[in-house]
Amino acid sequence: MALVRAGGLAFTLGRQVAVAATSSLPADPVVAKLRSLVSDPVGAHCIGQIYLSQASAESDPAHLASLILSSLKLTSQDSLRLQRRALSKLFGAEVRADFAAGRTVALNGWILSRTEARVCALWT
């Protein structure tokens, strides 16, 4: 029961985070497009916060977006032109390439690709 209650509490907090995250959607269409790669703003916010606590130099969304685009070898225009599905495919491939090259980050024990962590950080 304690776990169920804890879970419920976390969901409640999660909704608040989601509302906060949604209410501060960026005007930058590139950032918005990249954010759309993850469908769970609550989870992304949580993961992104932990990532930024380790990589505070990347806290500016525009800078973060440029790092992600650079990894994906895309220009801003490319990213806006691409269908979300195509962009998602590129994203998935880059995540795997990150793992292959050891470009990973450790967040609370989870070994994640740097690109996926950065995309999450766009939701913070």
Add this chain to the structure above:
Amino acid sequence: MIIDAKKLAPNFTAEAEVCIVGAGAAGITLARDLAGSNRKVVLMEGGDLSYTPESQQLYAGDVIGHSSIPLDMDRLRFFGGTTNHWSGSCSPFWQSDFEDWPFGLETLEPYYRRAHAICQLGPYTYNPEDWNMEQARALNFPPGSRFESGVFQYSPPTRFGSVYRDDLASSSNVTVYLNANLIDIETAESGREATSLQLACLDGKRFQARARQYVLAAGGVENARLLLSSSKVRAAGLGNEYDLVGRYFKDHPYVRAGGTIVADSARPDLWFYTQHFVGKTQIEGYIRATDEVMRTEGLPPFAIGFRPPELLTPDFGGFTLPAGLRERLSTDAANSLTYFVQRLSLDVESAWDYLHYKVWRKPPGLFTTLYICGTEPDPLSRVTLGSSVDALGMRRPVLDWRLPSDFEITMRRAHELLAEELGRMGVGRLRLESAATGHDPMQDVSNGHHQMGTTRMHRDPRQGVVDEHCRVHSLANLYIAGSSVFPSYACDNPTMTIVALALRLSDHLRSLPS
């Protein structure tokens, strides 16, 4: 023939060409292989046909250094030895596991095939692809991958004492003596040849055995203890000219739940690494680093298997998570990020099992890891003789099992590399439990109950107690059988290799002049 030594006449002397001490996997295999030959064989077993607490007490000793379960619980002292409670996991060593050995896999391969049959295993193949089935398939590691798969097969498990007792009882040239405990190996004054064995029963009876060749097959701690105890002619014990007897002791450290993996539970390539049946044979896949990665990363041989989350419950077939880790896993803090990582993975991999609410109520993840490691030989990890004595007046052993100082670091690195490989293949994400929960995995390192290395094999007497034929370097007619001769340990259960080496020793003994 099987004889109770307690019923022997006073001052009895057993005479034979080959005298084997210890009726476990090695001793029974050797005696059985020599049955039907033209050599008279006696097999001395310290225990009876079944367990007795009085006999088992003779295995008691002190454990210092890294914790291990008590010695008198680890091994069994009755006919069949520790095969009376082994799990049955079997696999030949890999070629690279023989780097420190005087011979390679190709030498042992024909004996492995015979050992495989003796251990009552399934088809002789350890190629993972041969064990694929619809519900459980080995991961298809891409070219250039840092990992590969291996397979353990499970013996029924064969209880050597029960299964092969009739073969020995009916043999015309093998006599088994029960309740016959070796208390001293007597040698010529030169100390270069064993001349007789002094044996004792717990009821006080004493007798002796004389043979052309003697074989100690009493287990990894006992073999060293018996050599060290036989000190009438050589004060430091037999075969101990270079202070090697008892050193390099190693067991296999096991770490449960060092990592948690979230992945699609429907994937058959994850279930391959759990214990499961393929036809009538129980197998278990494991993941290991390639030889090149072990070299470049400085990692010891290791195997990682998976366990499903049901094993997180307190009681599951004797495999339980450490209580401290279970407690930490039950907190929301530990679970919440798991949920988010799963959500994230859904986006990235788009083929994931969506657990959603279940994750909040159950421990995270679908699989936990089981890490087994064959650590580097360490001369400071050793068996010595203590000051207390047992019921027969023999000094009890003291076991100082040491793990390498970088054990935790290499275990962590193995998990990190696996995390990268699983991510690269789009299989899942891995979490290091120590980093996530703060739980110290070193608190829960258990042992595989595999006593190895204390009379290690090497061509150079300065580096090994026995030569490539398992003969004690400094004695012309004393041999050692069992895992105490392993100069390195791989990460497999040693039984199949023990049996293979016993068969090879049998061939060697047969090749000697009768």
